[in-house]
Amino acid sequence: xxxxxxxxxxxxxxxxxxxxxxxxxxxxxxxxxxxxxxxxxxxxxxxxxxxxxxxxxxxxxxxxxxxxxxxxxxxxxxxxxxxxxxxxxxxxxxxxxxxxxxxxxxxxxxxxxxxxxxxxxxxxxxxxxxxxxxxxxxxxxxxxxxxxxxxxxxxxxxxxxxxxxxxx
Numbered sequence: 731x732x733x734x735x736x737x738x739x740x741x742x743x744x745x746x747x748x749x750x751x752x753x754x755x756x757x758x759x760x761x762x763x764x765x766x767x768x769x770x771x772x773x774x775x776x777x778x779x780x781x782x783x784x785x786x787x788x789x790x791x792x793x794x795x796x797x798x799x800x801x802x803x804x805x806x807x808x809x810x811x812x813x814x815x816x817x818x819x820x821x822x823x824x825x826x827x828x829x830x831x832x833x834x835x836x837x838x839x840x841x842x843x844x845x846x847x848x849x850x851x852x853x854x855x856x857x858x859x860x861x862x863x864x865x866x867x868x869x870x871x872x873x874x875x876x877x878x879x880x881x882x883x884x885x886x887x888x889x890x891x892x893x894x895x896x897x898x
Contacts, residue, residue, distance in 0.1 A: 802866035804842060804887040806874030807859075816857035824871035830857035831867050839893035842869065844877040845886045851876035852892065 808824045816822050818836040829840065838855045851873040860868040867889060871880070879885040 800866070800889045801845070802887060802889060803864055803884055804867045804869055804877075804879070804889075805860055805862065805865050805884045806869040806871060806879065808871035808874075812871075818856040820856050822857070822870070826870055827851055827853045827873045827876070828856045828870045829853040829867050829873060830859035831855050832858060832860075834891070835895055837895040838891060840867075841890045841892050842867070842873065842877065843888040843890075844879055845888060847878055849877050 807830070811822045812824050814822050816828075816830070820828075822828070829842070831838075831840075834840070834855045836855055839852060840855065841850055841852050843850045851869070853869060853873045857868070860866070865884065867887070869877070869879075874880045877885060877887070
């Protein structure tokens with residue numbers, strides 16, 4: 731058995747022919763392994779860089795949803811949903827001012843204004859829905875009470891995003 735000193739290619743080599751061990755050391759020492767890898771990386775860089783001067787400018791993506799004030803129909807939900815887990819994992823409560831929206835991220839804070847009477851409620855998105863055509867938002871029972879829409883069930887409202895994911 732041969733005991734070869736540690737090299738860059740092997741930390742402990744106990745049984746290797748001397749000529750193969752020297753070959754491995756020479757490859758690393760003379761750049762036989764590093765040069766092809768460097769050439770490959772350089773080639774990939776050249777292929778992917780293209781004509782940078784004529785490339786389209788990179789536009790930053792918005793940090794959150796951009797919902798301009800929107801006029802839409804809102805409904806409310808409570809009753810059998812109280813105590814159940816929402817899509818965000820929270821437990822639905824009729825006392826909290828929360829809402830369900832199809833696309834806005836959880837934690838988005840919205841001011842909802844009832845266009846019939848001018849009353850407002852600030853709600854946080856914590857669920858998905860509504861799943862009824864023609865409605866854009868489902869409000870918790872407390873938010874519906876704030877807007878005085880519990881008797882009608884559906885109201886024409888204005889939605890304004892005031893904070894994304896709980897941040898202004």
